[in-house]
Amino acid sequence: MKIEKRKLTYFINGTKFIDLDCLGYAVQQKLFNSSSYQYLLKSHKKKGDKANLISLKVFQEILRKHSKKQPCWCLSGLNFIDCHFNKEKKVKMTHNEIYNLMKSNFSYRGCLHKNVSNCSDLIIKAHSISKKGSLEYISVDQHVYGMKFDFNGFNFSKIGIRNASTFTGFCKKHDEILFSSFEKNDFQKTSKQLFDLSYRAICIEYHSMQSIVNLLTLLKKNIDNSLDTQTQISRQIGINSQIFFYELGIKYSNYYKEKMEILYKNASHEDLLEHYIFELSDGYPKFQSSSCFNPNFDLDGNILQNLDDPHTRSKNLFVNCLTFNNRGYLILSWFYENHDFGEKIINSIINDPEKIEDKLFTLIFLYVHNTFASPKWYEELTDDQVEKIKLLQDFWIETDNFNSNMICSNFDSIKVEQHYLFRKNPTD
Template sequence: MKIGRNEKCWCNSGKKFKHCHYGRETEQPVSKGEAIGHTKKNSSRKLCYVSADLKHECSNKIINAHTISKSGSLKEIADESNHVLGLKISLPNIIKNKGKLIPEKIGINQASTFKGFCSTHDKALFACIEDREFVGDEEQCLALMYRSVAKELYAKEGMLNTSEFLKGADKGRSTLEQMFMQQFAADQQLGINAAIKELSELKSKLDKQLLGKCSGNLTHLIIKSSKPVPVAVSSIVSPISDFAGNLIQDLGDLSVDAQQLVFNAFSSDGKGYVVFSWAKESQKVLDFINSLLAIDKNKMFSALIRFFFGVAENTFTSPLWWGTLTNEQKGKIEKLIMSGVNPMEFEPKDLLVEDGIEFSGWEIASIETINF
């Protein structure tokens, strides 16, 4: 490949070749320390994801906001030392575990936190779920949804930063390796930018509802139990396949907006809840939910375990419950955790399909719907 020094660089950066990839293979490679430094800086970004209409109320203090209630939910499933099991997703930890993500002990003060709200708005927006018993009204379901969407936006924007870092991390590599890394990052950014656009549009709808500018057009499914759920999670996903292995939507087609499902599993006043929330017009998500509702209630907790660990990273587990699992059950969960780690692999169609490995420890008492 021959390119003139003053021609546009082949990587589509817009820069001249002499100011971009010319001689890149002879440059000093990015060190492990630089990569770790980027990871730490990226995870320490401070923002408040409140509506633009409320920005003037922001305090100067951005806090470690919990996406899962510390007092009501994490403390409920923590061990005597106030630790839960969760994933420590950082470059140093991935290096230490040789590329594997495994459940490790995390203190409840650190679990599920992100620097995504100021102290004023973290209190104002989520008091309805932090300070009173969960009854499953629309205000509480909206608050759960809002927090999950903000956390996912924060994560996706962080992924975009990391993708940009990757573009500059091809120093000291052969031209072929440089081309592969640049193409990989470019393809990744297409998907990330599409996800950010969709999440921003969903958040805009939630902002309007919070501000009373529009009536609710959201649907919620609430699964209840008389005892705490041993797994706590707060996340959002665009489901690809359902619990029967049927294809729900093709996320590879970026010309079509993906339909999103928000889900939370938590405890409140000694009771356990799983709440699914989505836009009422999202027919594909409804099809996914109906595949869950078709499962026998006695097997639904096992289906939820497959779902939580198979599609969400922001998942935390009771050490006591984990200690009751067999090696086969733990192996299944660890396999589910790794199912979405390799970006070069597609999600298996049977990810959520029953495979004979069952889980116990939470009995479902009732299932309710709002605006279904």
């Protein structure tokens, strides 16, 4: 979802002005405190000014007279006196300080299955992609390539498989029980195994979005230290729009997650989902992935859903590209209630048989950051090929206007042997 960008400040004859209409729009989008805005508007009118523009100097004077015990305009939940009252005088944090703060504090920690049955006390680093089998299959010297948080943000780097794909989203008890259908048994493509894989995928995405909200909330406290008022407002509105986006994603993911959890509570696994399975040739894939996301375009560039409308529930696609017993599978899943959505995605992939592998590769590297690649495969890529992969991985940062020209060669990373719509096994 995108928040419309509007101009906050203007320079007129050497004087900087704040546009109150722009702030009013931010209030409508729940990105700026309503009471603070009403106070600014009322004080502005008392001065006899009718125009929507107010000089930055006057704006700052009015804002500082607002009750310091009122909630801060930035929506932090703190009082103005404890938040932005003298923010421009606070010491700016160094990049290293911000990095250390984010690294140690942003990750969500809690069992995502706690509302279904009692947890054990211990929250563990669970593998979102199985270490045994899947990660080991593509590893070299117990290492793979994957997204890693460092000083410059998230980058594709070499990671030991002991730490690759781990997340603090389950207690020890639930991690061992929930996924035993495919972790401790041969993969037979049963309805329950596919259901459990999809549930893990949506929990991965839920955990990721909650962690990002935690990260953004941390940044809110320190991102504008020592900066002037106008820059503070711009930064806070920007970060509030991101928090709003991810909290909306959490809300809609939780809708699907809770529907799946009802079946766990009832000890029933009748299928809520449809699955399309791509069985891969020996030696493939060269990467492993698992996640859940809400694409707004199919692989031909046709619009699937409008993610800019916060009042319409987004539709999720589950993706699992994994290896079981030395056999690779790429499985796309969606809820039956979103049948047309899933059908359009599949048709856009299989309508050109010569491009199936390229489209699957593009889909994963565009949307699934929980992806880990074989060092042998990745290190043999040319610089140009690595750059093309990076462009896909950075797609969600730079733009969200997908078109079919973005379909990228799969660089011999995936080879489909057969593909079909899953039909529920009557013995499940």
